[in-house]
Amino acid sequence: IAGITQAPTSQILAAGRRMTLRCTQDMRHNAMYWYRQDLGLGLRLIHYSNTAGTTGKGEVPDGYSVSRANTDDFPLTLASAVPSQTSVYFCASSVGPGDTQYFGPGTRLTVL
Amino acid sequence: AQSVTQLGSHVSVSEGALVLLRCNYSSSVPPYLFWYVQYPNQGLQLLLKYTTGATLVKGINGFEAEFKKSETSFHLTKPSAHMSDAAEYFCAVSDYWNFGNEKLTFGTGTRLTIIP
Numbered sequence: 001i002a003g004i005t006q007a008p009t010s011q012i013l014a015a016g017r018r019m020t021l022r023c024t025q026d027m028r029h030n031a032m033y034w035y036r037q038d039l040g041l042g043l044r045l046i047h048y049s050n051t052a053g054t055t056g057k058g059e060v061p062d063g064y065s066v067s068r069a070n071t072d073d074f075p076l077t078l079a080s081a082v083p084s085q086t087s088v089y090f091c092a093s094s095v096g097p098g099d100t101q102y103f104g105p106g107t108r109l110t111v112l
Numbered sequence: 113a114q115s116v117t118q119l120g121s122h123v124s125v126s127e128g129a130l131v132l133l134r135c136n137y138s139s140s141v142p143p144y145l146f147w148y149v150q151y152p153n154q155g156l157q158l159l160l161k162y163t164t165g166a167t168l169v170k171g172i173n174g175f176e177a178e179f180k181k182s183e184t185s186f187h188l189t190k191p192s193a194h195m196s197d198a199a200e201y202f203c204a205v206s207d208y209w210n211f212g213n214e215k216l217t218f219g220t221g222t223r224l225t226i227i228p
Contacts, residue, residue, distance in 0.1 A: 004155075033215075040121070042202065042220035043156075058215075090155055098144060098206040101216060103155035 004104035023091030118219035135203030
């Protein structure tokens with residue numbers, strides 16, 4: 001069982017470009033999440049999905065969008081990347097909202 | 113809304129010494145509480161969690177934490193530090209019983225350094 005996979009592992013991106021970070025889980029969890037991790041700020045929730053077909057905004061949603069077409073996949077899209085979106089992005093999933101979250105290995109994104 | 117405060121962004125202890133990482137929370141309902149560990153260049157892994165019942169919770173790698181409702185605390189301890197414990201530790205709270213607002217809120221993390 002792989003758990004949660006994220007792709008790419010790392011990426012350098014020019015400002016203004018569109019980028020989609022991929023996240024796939026094989027645990028059949030209902031809920032999925034996207035966080036960004038920045039030094040001194042801990043993890044901040046970007047978007048979440050409590051079940052397939054629904055999404056919600058987290059603490060820092062501006063500049064990001066998500067979709068949840070099925071249970072397993074939860075891609076995060078940056079429509080027009082800006083340098084302040086340079087961060088490490090983590091995808092997570094849980095059986096249900098508020099339950100233990102299981103994290104992917106992360107994507108390190110640099111926007112120049 | 114719930115919140116988490118981790119006292120001390122950096123903690124250093126000698127190998128073999130007691131590890132104590134502090135976490136205080138606020139929550140409007142009985143909380144679920146979690147400690148996660150993050151090793152360099154990796155994602156977060158669950159160390160332990162408190163949901164209901166016994167207030168002293170044992171986790172992996174010899175760590176344990178005690179839920180103290182009167183102090184709104186969930187401090188993480190380990191009797192004897194090992195070099196492999198060097199990592200960043202995150203406390204998190206979930207308003208699990210607050211339907212529609214159950215999301216986890218994380219603290220800003222404590223980086224644990226072990227001195228040989």
